[in-house]
Amino acid sequence: TLLWFGLIVMDGTRNPVTALHSPDLVHTPADLELGVAMIVLPALVCFPLGYMLFARMLAQSAARLPALLVGVGCLVYWVGGLAIFAVGPHSPVIQVLEVAGALPYGLGVALGIRTLTEDQRVPDD
Numbered sequence: 001t002l003l004w005f006g007l008i009v010m011d012g013t014r015n016p017v018t019a020l021h022s023p024d025l026v027h028t029p030a031d032l033e034l035g036v037a038m039i040v041l042p043a044l045v046c047f048p049l050g051y052m053l054f055a056r057m058l059a060q061s062a063a064r065l066p067a068l069l070v071g072v073g074c075l076v077y078w079v080g081g082l083a084i085f086a087v088g089p090h091s092p093v094i095q096v097l098e099v100a101g102a103l104p105y106g107l108g109v110a111l112g113i114r115t116l117t118e119d120q121r122v123p124d125d
Helices: 002-012 034-060 064-082 092-120
Strands: none
Touching: 002 034, 034 064, 034 092, 064 092
């Protein structure tokens, strides 16, 4: 998750909104500089892998709905981010996929954490 936040910060410095003022900064070969690549490439692997493992843990804890929401949501959100390479940075498909993934993903994480913390509560004596 921390790597993904780093990826979002890096992307924010190079996104299409920046193109209005500095188009030379938007998704250039500089995106693969060593410092940027050290955050972005592991984030692209760790984000979906980590949340798929979290979804699996939720499913094993009998939290099937949160597991489904997290698993499907994180993958749709991730594919939405990667869609920039297939459809270009100005396509509305990216935002649609990211929002369509982020909503179930976020809800699943919240429900999953709630479910897991309820399982950890000690009954009142």
